[in-house]
Amino acid sequence: MRTTAPRPGPDLAGLGRLLLVAATLVSAVLGAVLATAAPADAHAALTGSDPKRGAVVAKAPDQVSLTFSEKVAMSDGSVRVLDPAGKRADTGKTTDLGSTTYGVQLKPGLPDGTFTVAYQVVSADSHPIAGAFTFSIGAPSDTKVALPDQEVGGGLVGTLYDTARYLSYAGFIVVVGGAAFVLGCWPRGAGVRPLQRLVVSGWLTLTGATLATLLLRAPYTGSGKLADAFDLAKLGDVLQTKTGAALVSRLLLLAAAALFIAVLFGAYDKREDPKEKRDLAFGLAVGGGVVAIGIAATWALAEHASTGIQAGLAMPVDVLHLLAVAVWLGGVVALLLCLYRAPLIDASAVRRFSGVAFGSVVALAGTGLYQSWRQVGSWTALVETDYGQLLLIKIGLVVVLVGIASVSRRWTGRILAEAGGLAPEAAATAVIEQRTRATTAKNSTATKSTTAKSTTAKSTTAKGASTKKKKPVAVAHSSKTGVSATVDTDAETGGRSPDKAKDKPRDKAGDKAAGGDERAAQLARQRAAVDAAREKRVRDADPHRSGLRRSVLAEVGVAVVLLAVTTALTTTEPGRTEEEAKNATSSAPQNTGPVKIKIPFDTGGQDGKGTVRLELDPGRTGRNDLHVYATRPNGSAFDIPEVKIAFTLKAKDVGPLPVAPDRIATGHWSASGVQIPMAGDWKVAVTVRTSDIDQVTLDKNVQIG
Secondary structure: OOOOOOOOHHHHHHHHHHHHHHHHHHHHHHHHHHHHOOOOOOOOOEEEEEOOOOOEEOOOOOEEEEEEOOOOEOOOOOEEEEOOOOOEOEEEEEEEOOOOEEEEEEOOOOOOEEEEEEEEEEOOOOOEEEEEEEEEEOOOOOOOOOOOOOOOOOHHHHHHHHHHHHHHHHHHHHHHHHHHHHHHHOHHHHHOHHHHHHHHHHHHHHHHHHHHHHHHHHHHHOOOOHHHHHOHHHHHHHHOOHHHHHHHHHHHHHHHHHHHHHHHHOHHHHOOOHHHHHHHHHHHHHHHHHHHHHHHHHHHOOOHHHOOOOHHHHHHHHHHHHHHHHHHHHHHHHHHHHHHHOOOOOHHHHHHHHHHHHHHHHHHHHHHHHHHHHHHOOHHHHHHOHHHHHHHHHHHHHHHHHHHHHHHHHHHHHHHHHOOOOOHHHHHHHHHHHHHHHHHHHOHHHHHHHHHHHHHHHHHHHHHHHOOOOOOEEEEEOOOOOOEEEEEHHHHHOOOOHHHHHOOOHHHHHHHHHHHHHHHHHHHHHHHHHHHHHHHHHHHHOHHHHHHHHHHHHHHHHHHHHHHHHHHHHOOOOHHHHHHHHHHHOOOOOOOOOEEEEEEEEOOOOOOEEEEEEEEEOOOOEEEEEEEEEEOOOOOEOOOOEEEEEEEEHHHOEEEEEEOOEEEEOOEEEEEEEEEOOOEEEEEEEEEEOOOOOEEEEEEEEEEO
16 A cells, blocks of 8 residues: 655755744834824925015015925925025025924025025925915015926826826735735635746736836836936935835845745645645735735825824725735635636636625725725815815726626526536536537437447447457646546557557567657647637637626726726825815915906985996015006996095004005006015905095905915
């Protein structure tokens, strides 16, 4: 009796030690990432400045300070102050003034005129923020400053960076979802070559995209020039940031992931002892889970989840959200591959994945609901902000995806029900056989007569054949399809009798035997290929299996679009913080352009009706020109005796500030140098006198600055 010696223990113990080392490495990397993840409040927005936006100051300040809604990453040159001629008016050295305020020193002896302040910083959630505003010294003037039209983070570098981010998410979904499908749903799939290629391709995609993201980080947040991706000095600066640390940590975790993939498709697949295989599967599940959590955390600790309200809760929720997406969508991709390339997938594997997918969708819905509330905050932000609109598109795609998944489950149920619980591929064969039995039975009567006639001839042939010796058979197996075939080696004599073979010379017997073996092996391979093609035709002929393949393919197609929308969401300012930034900056002076108002009047006397039109140019804080036009109801100029204007800002208890415009022409009055000290909702009072006793005062509120 043949016995098999047990596998030596040190092999499994060595694998256990490798898993322990990998888990320790993952823990260390997670600790490093957590140490670099400083808490932040929200997406960065400029909330104030000194001098204020659009302000007119009597003398040049010593510095310009900027206040943001949160801490930002800033380096020398992040803030530039340009004089009216477009030349640098700052020293180039930025300083942290405490809290969330930063400043840059100005050069002495600056001329009067309008100065432009341009800034470019990186917010706590890794996104570049840029903007500009003006202030004036002495009086406003023309400026030759021309800011670049390209938005920060845009252009070719922005496109490449966003593409790398998309591929990172796609690679993560494929490698985590594919490995989870093999380990949790179909362990025999560890030996299926297409699944191995899928998971390894996901790992390569994630690794390459992470490296590309790390290299493109400097030009993405800086100059926008692709050549800066290979600047080692700027790469060193990136490594000092939270995002750089997260990307490096991801690369280290991917090195640990490579070890687990090698064990999953190597030692685990080759294990034959059930106990050893269970122990190794448990170790892979624990170690692989830790690595997957670590990789997901590199996104959560460096992007939107790490900023805003409840960041301590949002980061683990974001990790769970990413893992749920990966297990569901990555498993769908693996299932689609099996339906096309792996004919022997078990029915139990499909059932297990159905349960896993349902649990993933539940987790996805719960975590997504919390993230939506946290990032949007209000119904207004949901429909009016870019983030909210993208979120609505994502929700719609998820609903469509769940609907298609329910169709896939129905197709699977039909196959299992019709084939008695067999695997989808075996079910297809059984279904075809069941459907052809009826046709075979109808033709059985005709074939019986033909069979009876040929019985005599067959018996005679059988007697002659019984004197022949049985030939060995060759067995061929296709690793791609899992189909085996046997071929009778009687082909080595070309169908001739052994006696005729003996007539050949003895010195050629060895050559004939070798040639016969090669011919038999070739025929065996051909037979295996033919059988594999036949099984494929049988499977494809089943409408239920074809329906399942189409629905799963549709799931993958929707998932690709969903992943693109998700990538866009991660680079879009959340709706809640966008509204908070608007509220924070609404009180800041802004250059809104010329202010124009029209007020109808009626003094009550004869010829006392008309309209007054006011124009305040440029309509901002500081010096302005005021023009007043009066017209009759028919539109002609109205030469009224007197017009007086007064400005009042009740919120700041300023005013009334009277203005007496001079008559320029019929129905036209003007005043120069009208000073608006600060921005706000000003009440403009207009007094119109059409005769010695007929007079009326009307007012209207308008935003100035």
